[in-house]
Amino acid sequence: MAIKKFVVGCFTDEKELFPAVKTIRKSGFKIHDVYTPYPVHGLDTALGLRETSLHTAGFIYALIGLCTAFGGIGWILTIDWPQNYGGKPHFALPAWIPIMFECTVLFSAVGMVLTFCYICQIGPLVKKHRFHLRATDDYFVMVIECTQQTNTHDLEGLLKSLGACETKTETVESGWWLGRYDLPAPSVASAVIALILITSLSACSNGDAGREQNRVYMPDMAYSRAVETYDDKEHITNKGIFYNAEPAKGSIARGSDIPFLIAKDTPGSTLNYLAAQKIINPITSLSSDDQEEAHRLYLVYCGICHGQKYDGNGPLYKDGSGPFPAKPATLVGDPKYDAMPEGQMFYSVTYGKNLMGSYASQLTTKQRWMVIKYIKMQQEAVSKPQTNTNSK
Amino acid sequence: MSALKLHFESHPKLIRWGYILSIIGIIALVAGFSTEAFSADPEISSHFWGTLMYNSIFWTLVCNAVMFFICITTLAMAGFTQSFRRVAEAISTLVPIFGTIAFLVLIYQIISHNHHIYHWLDKDAVAHDPILKGKSGFLNPTFFVIWTFLAIGLWSFLGYRIRKISSEADQGPMSPEQGKAYIWKNTVNASLFIVWFALTVGSTIHWLWTMSIDPHWYSTMFSWYNFASTFVSGMSLIAIWVIFMKKNNYLELTNQEHIHDIGKFMFGFSIFWTYLWFSQFMLIWYANIPEETVYFYHRMHGPYKFFFYANLVINFVCPILILMKRKAKRNYNLMIFMSILIILGHWMDFYQEFMGSIQKSHANMGWLDFGVLCFFVGILLLGVNKALGKKPLIPVYHPFIKESVIHHV
Structure with a gap:
């Protein structure tokens, strides 16, 4: 030195x-x-x-x-x-x-x-x-x-x-x-640091061992005293407490559509039918897969009356020779239906209209909206090419 | 101290640029006025009035923040500001001018019932809207006009008083007793300004002018956030002018030490601004309540996306990284660059605040925005140039002037 x-x-x-x-x-x-x-x-x-x-x-x-x-x-x-x-x-x-x-x-x-x-x-x-x-x-x-x-x-x-x-x-x-x-100081210090490092590293690198539950340090947090969502409700009902695990009225499940809240008209009234005009289709566009599915659903449930070509001439009517006495609606090509709001169409599919029955049990809410969107797309496909040729 | 250059000679370059910019601004204003102001389409007319609103309000508040700086440093008995306070005073003389423009623009919205910008002016809508009805004690034309008038009027008046008292330090040496009395007088008047500032800029005036464009939405951070915006811009404006004066061989008593302290204010308040910005944003983002997120949704994901992120980069990332070093705050050229960047950044912040609410569907910052900006900058150059010449540049008999001379950080 x-x-x-x-x-x-x-x-x-x-x-x-x-x-x-x-x-x-x-x-x-x-x-x-x-x-x-x-x-x-x-x-x-x-x-x-x-x-x-x-x-x-x-x-x-x-x-x-x-x-x-x-x-x-x-x-x-x-x-x-x-x-x-x-x-x-x-x-x-x-x-x-x-x-x-x-x-x-x-x-x-x-x-x-x-x-x-x-x-x-x-x-x-x-x-x-x-x-x-x-x-x-x-x-x-x-x-x-x-x-x-x-x-x-x-x-x-x-x-x-x-x-x-x-x-x-x-x-x-x-x-x-x-x-x-x-001299002793750095060696002591480095020994302490090394010890801490080794302990913490070994705790980390111990595979899944660290994830096993061994001790509960905070039992109040580990075992909730509150009623948990999927708990067995028996111990509550045993105490005579009324508890039904049903969701609150009006709850909408995750992933499901907003319900159609317009009720069916009383016979002779068209109040709700007209009110349904204001409901907007939640489906704004259909992918090609969705279109295919909507087309399939249409053929299964609608085409039998409204026809494969949406002309109201399905197998059940067949130009008047079929079993069905009245002509079903011409979905594409009739200005009345071209202009009909989607919400009103939804009302008819859900509750039925004139001789047509309700399809609410055959088609889910989403499927109904899909089919309606699909019909609207067909209507546009017929009216649009004309405007296109005009502009050309 | 007889060798000091106390008299400011009107600067030809300033006058030339002042006129060029204000003429460009006037051309843009006339063009906007004739093509947009009275358009039948409320989108187009609101674009013009909105642009005028945010520019006039921004520049009024920035110049007012400069007066606020004078007042807080007076209350804090700060000495270091004395050697350049006349520059700050000169900037604050613009408050009545910009304030009048802002007042006229705002009052015009009320008179013309422009409910496309201020939805709460629509009486029918308010009558059927429980939220607007609840706020109508505050958001109503009468209160708006009175409070706007009082705010701008008292800022101008109290600022004028403080500048007038400041001139007493030019007359002659003060005895210790006179000096004490003088400081006390300054303190009282500065306190009055601060109280009124707290009642307006610190709270109500941003709710009234800016936040009420989205009358259903509210944020308690909003006014502070806007205050931080204008204060940091005000400090930057002081920095630009002081360095400009230094480069023209004025302000002999001001040096790097003073610029360093102004730089600290710019640095600190840029971070304070970010703190408030983030506090406002994070709570709304986390709570995710539709009534609140409506303010940010189209700003983050819609046409204002660029401004949303550019805002953070210019007003937070740049100041914190560039102004952090001591050397940066003592470098005149870098300080000028950062000041301009910060002012433009907060001007853009005001742009997205106003236009993002007035026209939600598209952002078109263009000739009108920059034209109106030129107008206000031109007026600022001419106004400050004129105001600087009216008084000695240094209050040589101010009791604290020695502190400024020996200031050392």
């Missing part, structure tokens, strides 16, 4: 310190540091210290925090353990931002504090060499690093002439004189 020599000069007043620092630097000596009882404004500039890069470190810690939070939440919630929270997408970025922000700030703050402690050599197990104890009280202690050429006696004289009240020469063993961590 190398031995270094330092000349120490103590000042009692800032006013003497500043010119002394200037003179010493001008004379070509290297000032190791100036220890003061309190932060002295402008001393860093006088000593020619470079600007700290602590804030750059803070920025990097912040980025690490941001990435840790984003990576952690992102991996857990989209890959490892995706769950449905309130119907939100698994990649619910806005909801993560508060946590990402907190981690950013936390990493940055803690990281900067630790870095600051490291740079200043503050912390447990750190042995710091003190050049003069009164630097913590009332002395401004200037420490000058000596080279082999330095005449310590002359230097001490120079310091005295600059106003130093006390001077001395010290030899300090390098390695810990700056306040480096003592």
Whole structure:
């Protein structure tokens, strides 16, 4: 271990310190540091210290925090353990931002504090060499690093002439004189860190073992006292509490269509039939598969009367020779039906109209709307090509 | 201090550009006025009036935010602002001018019953709408007109008072007692302004002018969010003008230290703006209630998608990354660039706020928007140029002027 020599000069007043620092630097000596009882404004500039890069470190810690939070939440919630929270997408970025922000700030703050402690050599197990104890009280202690050429006696004289009240020469063993961590300290610290890392890594990499339920730490949360949706209701009904597990009136099951709320007319009235005009078809377009399906349904349920060609001339009517006495409606080509609102058609299919019966039990709500859309598409297909040829 | 350049010579470049921009603006205004303002199609006429509304309101509030800056620094007994406060004062002289334009545009909407922009002006609709009926104590033409008049009038009046008191610091040296009395006088008047500012910009005025375009929707963050928008733009405007003056060898007592502090305001309030933006957005996004999401749906997924994301990039990502470093805040050219970017960013924020509600189906930022922007910038250049020449540039006898001289960060 190398031995270094330092000349120490103590000042009692800032006013003497500043010119002394200037003179010493001008004379070509290297000032190791100036220890003061309190932060002295402008001393860093006088000593020619470079600007700290602590804030750059803070920025990097912040980025690490941001990435840790984003990576952690992102991996857990989209890959490892995706769950449905309130119907939100698994990649619910806005909801993560508060946590990402907190981690950013936390990493940055803690990281900067630790870095600051490291740079200043503050912390447990750190042995710091003190050049003069009164630097913590009332002395401004200037420490000058000596080279082999330095005449310590002359230097001490120079310091005295600059106003130093006390001077001395010290030899300090390098390695810990700056306040480096003592040998046992880093090994203890690294052992602790390694232990933590190994434990946490082994906990993570233990396959599915970590997922087994061993102990319940919070029984109130694990075993709900509230009635859960799919619980056995017996223990409630046994107590004489009325509970029927049916959904509230008017609930609509997931994935099902909005119900058709218009009731059937009383005989002789057309009030609801006309009101149905305002109902809009929830199906706005049909894919080619849907069209095929709608066409099939049409042929099965409608075509027998309304005809394969939507002309009202199905097998049951057959130009009047069929068993059916009245001509069914011409769905395509008759202005009345071309203009008929889809909601009204839906009413007729659902409740029946004139001689036509209800098809509500044969076709689901969605199928009925599909067939109606399909008919409307056929009507448009007939009326549109004409306008197209006109425009050409 | 006799060597200081206290008198501002009217700057020929400013005047030239002021006239060029305002003439471009007037041409755009006339073109818009003749083709759109009285169109039978409410979509088209609302496009014109909406554009005029958001521009006039934005520039009024930005100049007013500059006066707010003077007042808060007065209340905080800040010294560092004194060396460049006359520049801020000059910008704030535009409040009555822009305020009058905004007032006329807003009052015209009320008089012409433009319920395409302000749906709550439609009496029949309000009578059959329990939500609008419930709000009618606040959202009614009488209150709107009175409150708008009072807001703009008192901003102008109180601002005028503060500028007038500021001139007393030019007359002669003050004794410590006189100085104390002078600071106290400043404090009282600044407090009055702040109170009125809180009652208007801090709360009601954005609900009244902007949020009532979507009268069924509401957000309690809305006014603060808009305040942050205008305040950060106001700080940027101060930065541009102070650096402009520095580059023309004025304001000898102002240096990088002061610009650094203005830069901190720009940086900090850009993040404050984002904080409010996000607080408003995240709650609505998470709760997912149709009454609330209606405000964001077409902005996020519809024609305003570009502005929605550009808003965040320009007003948050750019300031936080570019202005973070100490050196950036002390670099005059970079500060000018960032100031212009921030002002345009928040101008665009106002655009999407107004036009995104007035014409939901399409976004067409075009010649009219930029033309009207030119008009206001032109007036700003001419107005500030004129106001700067009226007073000494530095209040040399202000009790805090020394703090500004030795300011060091």
